[in-house]
Amino acid sequence: MFADYSMAELMSIFAMQGFAGLTLFSVFVLMALGLAIIFGQMGVINMAHGEFMILGAYVTYLTSNIFAEYAQNLFSIYFFVAMILAFVATFLLGALVEWGMIRFLYKRPLDTLLATWGLSLILQQIYRSVFGAREVGVTLPDWLMGSVALTDSIEIPINGLFVMGLTVLISIAVFIMMFRSRWGGQVRAVVQNRTMAGAVGINTEKVDRITFALGCGIAGVAGSAFTMIGSTGPTSGQLYIVDTFLVVVFGGASSLLGTIASAFTISQAQSSMEFFLSGSMAKVLTLLVVVGILMLRPQGLFALKIRR
Amino acid sequence: MLTPSRSRSTHSPLRRRLLQGMLALPLSIMMLGQSAFAAPATAAVNTTGLAVTDTTVKVGILHSVTGTMAISETGSVQAEKLAIDQINAMGGVLGRKIEFIQEDGASDWPTFAEKSKKLLVNDKVAAVFGCWTSASRKAVLPVFEQYNGMLYYPTFYEGLEQSPNVIYTGQEATQQILAGIDWVVKEKGAKSFYLLGSDYIWPRTSNKIARKHIEKLGLKVVGEEYYPLGHTQFNSVINKIKLKKPDVIYAIVVGGSNVAFYKQLKAAGIDMTKEKPVVLTISVTEDEILGIGGENMVGAYASMKYFQSLDNPNNKAFVEAFKAKWGKDIVIGDVTQAAYLGPWLWKAAVEKAGSFDIDKVRAASPGIELTTAPEGYVRIHENHHLWSKTRIGHAQMDGQYKVVYETADLMEPDPFPKGYQ
Numbered sequence: 001m002f003a004d005y006s007m008a009e010l011m012s013i014f015a016m017q018g019f020a021g022l023t024l025f026s027v028f029v030l031m032a033l034g035l036a037i038i039f040g041q042m043g044v045i046n047m048a049h050g051e052f053m054i055l056g057a058y059v060t061y062l063t064s065n066i067f068a069e070y071a072q073n074l075f076s077i078y079f080f081v082a083m084i085l086a087f088v089a090t091f092l093l094g095a096l097v098e099w100g101m102i103r104f105l106y107k108r109p110l111d112t113l114l115a116t117w118g119l120s121l122i123l124q125q126i127y128r129s130v131f132g133a134r135e136v137g138v139t140l141p142d143w144l145m146g147s148v149a150l151t152d153s154i155e156i157p158i159n160g161l162f163v164m165g166l167t168v169l170i171s172i173a174v175f176i177m178m179f180r181s182r183w184g185g186q187v188r189a190v191v192q193n194r195t196m197a198g199a200v201g202i203n204t205e206k207v208d209r210i211t212f213a214l215g216c217g218i219a220g221v222a223g224s225a226f227t228m229i230g231s232t233g234p235t236s237g238q239l240y241i242v243d244t245f246l247v248v249v250f251g252g253a254s255s256l257l258g259t260i261a262s263a264f265t266i267s268q269a270q271s272s273m274e275f276f277l278s279g280s281m282a283k284v285l286t287l288l289v290v291v292g293i294l295m296l297r298p299q300g301l302f303a304l305k306i307r308r
Numbered sequence: 309m310l311t312p313s314r315s316r317s318t319h320s321p322l323r324r325r326l327l328q329g330m331l332a333l334p335l336s337i338m339m340l341g342q343s344a345f346a347a348p349a350t351a352a353v354n355t356t357g358l359a360v361t362d363t364t365v366k367v368g369i370l371h372s373v374t375g376t377m378a379i380s381e382t383g384s385v386q387a388e389k390l391a392i393d394q395i396n397a398m399g400g401v402l403g404r405k406i407e408f409i410q411e412d413g414a415s416d417w418p419t420f421a422e423k424s425k426k427l428l429v430n431d432k433v434a435a436v437f438g439c440w441t442s443a444s445r446k447a448v449l450p451v452f453e454q455y456n457g458m459l460y461y462p463t464f465y466e467g468l469e470q471s472p473n474v475i476y477t478g479q480e481a482t483q484q485i486l487a488g489i490d491w492v493v494k495e496k497g498a499k500s501f502y503l504l505g506s507d508y509i510w511p512r513t514s515n516k517i518a519r520k521h522i523e524k525l526g527l528k529v530v531g532e533e534y535y536p537l538g539h540t541q542f543n544s545v546i547n548k549i550k551l552k553k554p555d556v557i558y559a560i561v562v563g564g565s566n567v568a569f570y571k572q573l574k575a576a577g578i579d580m581t582k583e584k585p586v587v588l589t590i591s592v593t594e595d596e597i598l599g600i601g602g603e604n605m606v607g608a609y610a611s612m613k614y615f616q617s618l619d620n621p622n623n624k625a626f627v628e629a630f631k632a633k634w635g636k637d638i639v640i641g642d643v644t645q646a647a648y649l650g651p652w653l654w655k656a657a658v659e660k661a662g663s664f665d666i667d668k669v670r671a672a673s674p675g676i677e678l679t680t681a682p683e684g685y686v687r688i689h690e691n692h693h694l695w696s697k698t699r700i701g702h703a704q705m706d707g708q709y710k711v712v713y714e715t716a717d718l719m720e721p722d723p724f725p726k727g728y729q
Binding site: 009013016017019020023024027125128132133134135136137138139145146147149155157158159160226228229230231232233234235236238239240270271274275278279280282283 | 373374375376378379382507533534535536538539540541543544545546547548550551563564565566567568571572574575576577595596597598599600601602603604707
């Protein structure tokens with residue numbers, strides 16, 4: 001299939017293809033990080049993860065409208081404000097949901113699946129009632145659109161770069177919080193042994209609430225960033241939920257490193273297969289490989305070695 | 309809200325007499341007059357036990373207002389309600405006001421079947437305006453055929469169907485596709501095409517027709533690809549397109565994927581206004597552009613039968629009435645207009661038949677014409693689809709299409725195209 005093309009053309013396509021794979025990788029990491037914290041660390045199956053992302057997207061939409069209306073000259077930087085607001089909004093909603101619903105279900109992990117699924121339907125209908133059933137268009141500042149031309153034929157999308165940078169930042173922040181801060185230590189202690197952690201004086205309820213809210217907050221930031229590449233509608237969250245769970249489960253639910261490794265594997269497999277096969281076929285093969293590996297390693301790629 | 313011209317050709321002499329009477333008489337006598345003198349007796353116009361009284365007739369509206377498809381189907385519901393309002397303001401159908409019963413298909417195909425059974429069996433509606441996806445239509449079809457109902461289906465679709473119980477007010481695939489490809493070949497000198505679609509029956513069937521037509525013209529299809537519904541990452545296929553350098557990207561991507569595709573196309577440095585390649589779509593109406601954003605769609609071409617910007621008196625009145633009823637920021641896409649035709653076509657058929665009976669309405673339907681349609685003139689074909697023109701729209705920054713071409717003649721609907729299957 002490559003016979004008709006010159007070496008230079010092929011090189012530039014492969015460069016861009018490699019970049020496409022990296023973009024997909026960052027997108028996967030970004031959407032899976034929040035869930036990895038909630039599902040992996042707390043064992044809560046949060047089916048409403050996609051809806052938290054879309055809340056972030058809607059906050060971005062509102063912020064862009066407000067800036068366009070009242071602060072036109074600051075429009076080029078509204079995106080950063082929007083991401084912070086998205087984080088705050090989803091963090092608060094997450095804390096509320098944990099307080100009102102999730103905390104009664106910690107001993108019944110499968111029930112969280114049904115409860116959060118119900119929550120996702122409720123949120124979808126709320127979005128539909130408030131913003132209308134139609135998708136909304138989020139206007140981006142000009143500097144986020146378009147591409148950087150590295151050479152004549154290699155063009156790198158700017159929003160891809162942006163998502164990548166954001167992913168790196170958020171991943172580093174999460175790692176520092178989980179593994180270098182006092183709070184992270186408490187979270188890990190509660191995950192490993194709730195009773196013991198309580199006995200040594202950790203306020204497990206507070207840790208749970210902040211952990212859940214933080215996972216939701218990261219989902220909100222992801223949703224905000226995805227307005228650059230995807231749609232914003234009441235049910236758009238459903239587009240991400242399958243891939244998100246796939247990444248987290250494949251990586252080994254309780255390992256953040258596993259999430260990143262699995263996002264990398266799946267995204268690279270997916271994007272290179274998409275290039276050589278058709279889109280649907282690539283998806284089928286990716287899923288087959290994941291199923292195969294999970295049959296051999298049910299605990300996922302990475303598993304914590306702890307005494308149960 | 310209503311222009312007098314709208315009702316021209318569909319009036320019976322009886323109706324005209326009624327209207328004249330209405331002008332002359334005071335209100336109380338008018339109400340009396342409507343039922344006692346002018347309207348034909350219920351027993352005569354309804355021999356099969358439909359929900360028709362001396363003053364009213366019930367119809368059903370069956371769309372998804374919740375779930376994934378609510379995004380698309382909302383416009384159709386609005387259009388059908390507007391048409392019913394306008395018909396009622398003119399005095400109704402055979403002297404009877406239309407009352408609608410709205411059911412929610414909830415984006416779930418078995419629910420559509422269940423609700424259509426409820427409308428036909430319990431409510432005994434005289435007609436149903438509804439469905440959007442082919443899947444929902446296929447689900448209700450056996451119900452309509454078993455209980456002998458009449459469905460007015462608004463969406464452009466893949467064809468390969470012709471039911472005595474359905475009037476298809478949108479275009480079937482050949483009407484939409486052939487003219488568009490001919491145009492891009494003639495006007496843009498296109499020689500090679502890249503076909504792209506979401507992975508289900510409509511894009512696949514449509515691309516099959518497109519491919520046959522392109523190959524008949526002696527031109528080349530350099531790629532054909534499908535992505536799962538809801539796919540959000542198109543970078544790989546965009547790279548492939550860059551490698552193959554087609555003259556035309558023929559895109560039939562639907563739903564949320566649309567937004568992702570066009571945003572990423574733009575981000576990847578393909579400026580559609582430069583027309584290298586030309587992007588031609590049959591799946592993006594003004595409704596979808598609302599989600600995609602005009603700045604991400606500008607420069608693309610769409611081939612379909614209706615655009616909001618169509619410049620004719622019918623359409624001006626329609627757009628104005630639609631905005632007056634549903635808000636000034638609303639946009640109207642191809643399917644919304646097709647949904648608007650449903651109640652009017654049904655009214656015309658009922659009046660021609662002089663009866664609400666499904667069998668008589670069906671027999672009267674072929675040949676029914678509507679000179680007042682926003683898209684211009686349409687006529688029902690023997691095969692229950694509409695004769696209609698196909699147009700090419702050029703997407704503008706404000707999210708509207710500018711009509712750059714329309715076929716000289718009406719396109720004949722051909723749901724089972726020979727040589728294209």
